[in-house]
Amino acid sequence: MTSPSSSLSIFVATSFLLVTVSHAAYTHSGLILTLVNNCPFTVWPAIQPNAGHPVLERGGFALPTLTHRSFQAPAQHWSGRIWARTGCTYSNNHFTCATGDCGGRLECNGAGGKPPATLAQFSLHHGHNLAFSSYGVSLVDGYNVGLTVTPHEGKGVCPVVGCRADLLATCPEELKLKSPAGHVVGCKSGCEAFGTDELCCRNHYNNPQTCRASNYSEYFKHACPATFTYAHDTPSLMHDCSSPRELKVIFCH
Secondary structure (H helix, E strand, O other): OOOOOOHHHHHHHHOOOOEEEEEOOOOOOOOEEEEEEOOOOOEEEEEEEOOOOOOOHHHEOOEOOOEEEEEEOOOOEEEEEEEEEEOOEEEOOEEEOOEOOOOOOOOOOOOOOOOOOOEEEEEEEEOOOOEEEEEEEEOOOOEOOOEEEEEEOOEEOOOOEEEOOOOOOOOOHHHEEEOOOOOEEEEOOHHHHHOOHHHHOOHHHOOOOOOOOOHHHHHHHHHOOOOEOOOOOOOOOOOEEEOOOEEEEEEOO
């Protein structure tokens, strides 16, 4: 995500919960990514690759309630993040979203989004003799919808990870992002709300020894313990899973 804070740049390097998926080789059909909208409203998923990787599905599209969209992961390697944009409107030739907006574009085409937004992070590797995928969910840049990542047709311990809780209903007042009508549409991170070096883990605080949990990150951690909630968070939950054919990103699971 792109924001005035530096939380994303730190997040990309260190801040997502990894669940390792490994097996000898994928099937010829490859790994499928499926985005599912279980929310009672349309969401506009956004997909941003890390540097050097291709944009998938033009970077964004509309996904009506109770629908899904599947696409194949690149054959060799891909890493990036996926999030839901909410409250999007198109008027006067301008597209804008209440949360997760990527510069006023339906198709983000590689652009990041504006916090707060719940993030799914992926690193997918395919090789001749080994293929593995890492996936996880982060609230480092705040929350806008519940989100889980679910592997399918895997073997062994293949956990669902993410955040099912409705944090809009319980968000602390100082973290609330409200629409012009006064509805809570997002729950900001402490960094996004206050912008201090300490909460953003910047400068002196940009290392595991000085970047610590705060009251604000602990709010997210209590509700969704299997997620990263600050830049140098190191949750212990890590699992190995073999031979999944599909990874599902489910909004409002």
